[in-house]
Amino acid sequence: MTERTASVARNTLETQIRITINLDGTGKARFDTGIPFLEHMLDQVARHGMIDLDIECKGDRHIDDHHSVEDIGITLGQAFAQAVGDKKGIRRYGHAYVPLDEALSRVVIDFSGRPGLEHQVEYPRTNIGAFETDLFYEFFQGFVNHALVSLHVDNLKGRNSHHIAETVFKAFGRALRMALELDPRMAGIMPSTKGSL
């Protein structure tokens, strides 16, 4: 099997980011972003997606975390698009429901080649620690635009914002894992009657 890995560097005046991923990893993660709650969430994606993630970000965090979080989403999306290659043999669609105590979220993803985000998540708190919860939307929008996926993120239940976020990111990891898994019956076959994705 060809390696499904990617290394992407993205540099702007606002952020300098380097990301290496392996879609067929063991869930190993290394982060150096200065944004601990985002790292806690991306750790869930690595572990539950069985994807190796190495993410470094130096950003203009003296302003706030907005540029860094959005640009990590963008760069991660670019890395996924590169690593997934021509998409032959993948399951293409993935979904997961993940609970954590009272919280329950559902994520559905399609490696469709078209960007689309439906994000229905309301956080009771504006902040989780120092992290601003409205930045989760910016992360997913950046990811979707560059991974070229349709992504539906729905929180179904929850009271605690930390729990809600964690169910969203664990479900995102599980849905990615399902969608990117190679289906032995689809070996070498494009999972679309259009012939390309």
Ligand SMILES: [Mn+2]
């Ligand atoms: Mn936690």
